[in-house]
Amino acid sequence: MIGELGQVALCFALALSLVLAVSGLMGAGAPASVARRVATSSAMGLLVFVALAFGALTYAFVTSDFSVALVANHSHTLKPLVYKISGVWGNHEGSMLLWVLVLALYAAMVAGLKRGGERLTSAALGVQGLVAAAFLLFILFTSNPFMRLDPTPFEGAGLMPLLQDPGLALHPPMLYIGYVGLSASFSYAAAGLLVSEEAIANNWARAARPLILMAWIALTCGIALGSWWAYYVLGWGGFWAWDPVENASLMPWLIATALLHSALATEKSGAFRTWSLLLAIAGFSMSLIGTLLVRSGLITSVHAFANDPTRGLFIMVLIFFAVGGALALFAWRAPALRVGAAFEPVSRETTLLLNNVFLVASCACVFVGTLYPLVLDALGGAKISVGPPYYALTFVPIFFALMLLVPFGPQLLWKRGDLRAAWRALYPALGLAGIAAMVVLALVSPRGIAATCAFAVAGWLIGASLIDIRRRRGARASAFAAALAHAGLGITLMGVAGTTAWRSEALTVVAPGQTMTVGPYTLRFDGVTREKGPNYIADRGHFVIMDEGKPGATLEPEHRFYPAEGQDMNDTAIHTTGLRDLYLALGDDRDGGRFAVRAHVFPLAPLIWLGGLVMALGGMLSLWGRLRVREPEATPAAPAMAQAAE
């Protein structure tokens, strides 16, 4: 019954999304205020009905209603409640429903915030409605989550043990709030192009910026969560593998970061108007391509649970129309909106422009690296693989160059900056960079050029942020957003460089009572006990860190067996000092109570995710400042907009 209710709700949602598309686009024309009211209420209605469908599916998962095929294939009665709920999006159909839920959420937000004036909002809602309709059609025709099973199986097949993890329960929703959030800036950009009266159109950047920020914050957190999950779950501490699916989330992040900076210039000084529009289109295109990569089975990876060519084809057609349509609109309308901005070669505008050049180039690098092997293979060429060494030689130098330039941005004024003064202000940061490099060279072994450079750049970034914070002390909180985000970048860089350069590991077989050493740690193995979890059986290893002969903290890595799924999984144990992780994975059982153990020491590893968090905090400060202050009315565009709305 609940399943059918969800199905009906989805059909209503589809109808409402079509109403939203038509009324929204009609409302973009000057006097049609009725259409605008219809658009606003259908955006709210869309959210209600998609939420209803999502609620119905969640209910089916929580109550283990195995007459719903999706629940039978991905759930199990013995699974803990939290994983029954996260199982809703731990599969293709459910995750697409989550996708649409977030899309509807953003539509409702656009309708509720009404930023950028009534006509722009209306047009943006219309575009959002079109996208929602396309994805609802996709769900109803290729990925219906409410398919029934007859006869109803007695028990479900369970969820991949890898996915039964708190980090992975949160990672997809977070990532989707980011991915799909870029649809809002896409809709606003398209709206700006549709309502091509300049006074209105150029409001789009200010209107969309909080939504871009929201998406960016969520993407940053989502990527960090995914990387953290990979780190502790895979058993060898890999936090980033340049896997196609990771790349699929990195590409929208890079474009969103570029858009964030370019929209700032558009809003503050009117520069790069058409470029920001193009980036907004590109950002959502990357999200769509990411969805295609992950959901179509084009690539094989742990994420590609779906292997259905019709789905891939549908998304490809969707991308063709969404991206092609938006680009055609851009080519048609953008030239009319182009107003050349005036700024000196030394100015904040220039730094933001360079930021965009480097970010787009690094995105191009990830794009080519991810898609080139697929295209080459499709064309009948050789089968090649593109791994970390490729990105080390392409992405890393481009991104390093970007990080060298970052500190100059906040130091230069809009329109006309003073490079010499900026240099002078940044001398202490240069000093900090030098000190960081010397410390690495003098005190830490093994020495390496890569680690030395990385720490110098990190010192440069963090030093520049401290200088920026000091300069702005007493200002409102949002003034510190950039400094915080840039410092976060430096912190992550230290984490990545530190773990990569100074990791140590030990692969040994130990018997109870024996000790083993890894890096600076000595560990005593106290044997293994058999434990029973809610839906697994585990061998739990007991290890004690020995500090000069005295026992200290204990670590309990587990080797779990999930009978429902018939799969094994390692649950690693991590002891962290905040600056260094001791990481243990319990291997297989050797005879005589002996166990294979994989131990690692990852210096500075926690900084990788701490930096991500600091970056996201910077974004939140900016967002908070933006939402707190109501939209300024005294902009040049505002009077014209008010007149148009009469």
Added chain:
Amino acid sequence: MKTVIAFLLMMVPALAAVPETFSDPALEARARNLQRQLRCLVCQSESVDDSHSPFANDVRNLVREQIAAGKSDRQIEDFLVARYGDFILMKPPLQSDTWLLWLAPFLVLGAGGAVAAVVIKKAAAREA
């Protein structure tokens, strides 16, 4: 070449006592480095060094045997490519069908830089 490989493979049992780790740190570093450059064909997203799959285990043994037999890194890579194709290399080779892959990021960077230079020049002209 094929016969040489066949001969080598016949010798594998004789060399089967290759240790899981070399006692010579230089050899061990070479082995680890090579293993990191090779993709596990089973898990695909992990290197031979990181993967737990039986395939990765076999390749690790192969690498160590060949290092013990005095082969250079290049020879070992060539041997594995002949056997499994370019796909096993984490770092795609620079050849006629991959130059675009290697150059594309820098082409975009160059094009972006050129466009930026024009934009900055125009903006400066307006300012003056």
